[in-house]
Structures are given as C-alpha cells and as structure tokens.
Amino acid sequence: MTRGVIDWWQVVVDLERAGYSHASMAAAVGVPRTTLIGWKNLGAEPGFTNGERLVLLWAAVTSQATEAAPRHIGTLSAAAIR
Numbered sequence: 839m840t841r842g843v844i845d846w847w848q849v850v851v852d853l854e855r856a857g858y859s860h861a862s863m864a865a866a867v868g869v870p871r872t873t874l875i876g877w878k879n880l881g882a883e884p885g886f887t888n889g890e891r892l893v894l895l896w897a898a899v900t901s902q903a904t905e906a907a908p909r910h911i912g913t914l915s916a917a918a919i920r
Contacts, residue, residue, distance in 0.1 A: 844889065848908035849896045850878040856899045867891040 853863050864874040867888050876882040877892075884892060897904045 842909040842911040844893065845908040845910050846877040846883060846892075847879075849892060850874065852908070853896060853899055858899070863892070863895065866895050
C-alpha cells in the first residue's frame with residue numbers, strides 16, 4: 839500500500855467546511871493561528887506532535903480513521919510537491 843505525506847491543505851479545508859475557523863483549529867492543536875495558516879497556504883508542515891493533533895481533530899470531526907486522512911500519494915515530503 840502506498841502512503842504519501844499528509845495533505846495539510848486538504849485537512850484544514852475539510853475542517854473549515856465542517857465549520858471550524860482557523861482560530862478554533864489552532865486552539866485545538868495548541869499553536870498560533872498564523873502557524874496553522876502557514877500549514878495551509880505556505881506549504882509548511884507541522885512537527886509530529888502538532889500534526890498528530892490536527893489529524894486527530896480531523897478524524898473526530900469527519901468521523902473517519904486517522905489513517906484515512908488526505909494524502910499526497912507517492913511523494914515523500916512537501917518539498918517534493920513543489
């Protein structure tokens with residue numbers, strides 16, 4: 839099974855569509871709002887702990903398993919996508 843890196847843009851967009859603001863997502867993860875915006879719009883990637891928290895929030899909100907989080911299939915990192 840091919841597992842790519844998490845598509846942070848899509849994770850954030852899914853949460854926005856579920857009614858979460860950037861401020862509420864950031865508060866749930868424990869980061870500044872501007873950091874969360876960087877993950878979405880600037881191609882930045884969260885560290886392991888913050889990324890795990892965001893995926894856990896996404897899983898709870900979407901009622902899906904964490905393994906189902908959106909991914910870029912076949913890429914190794916965000917740098918490879920650019």
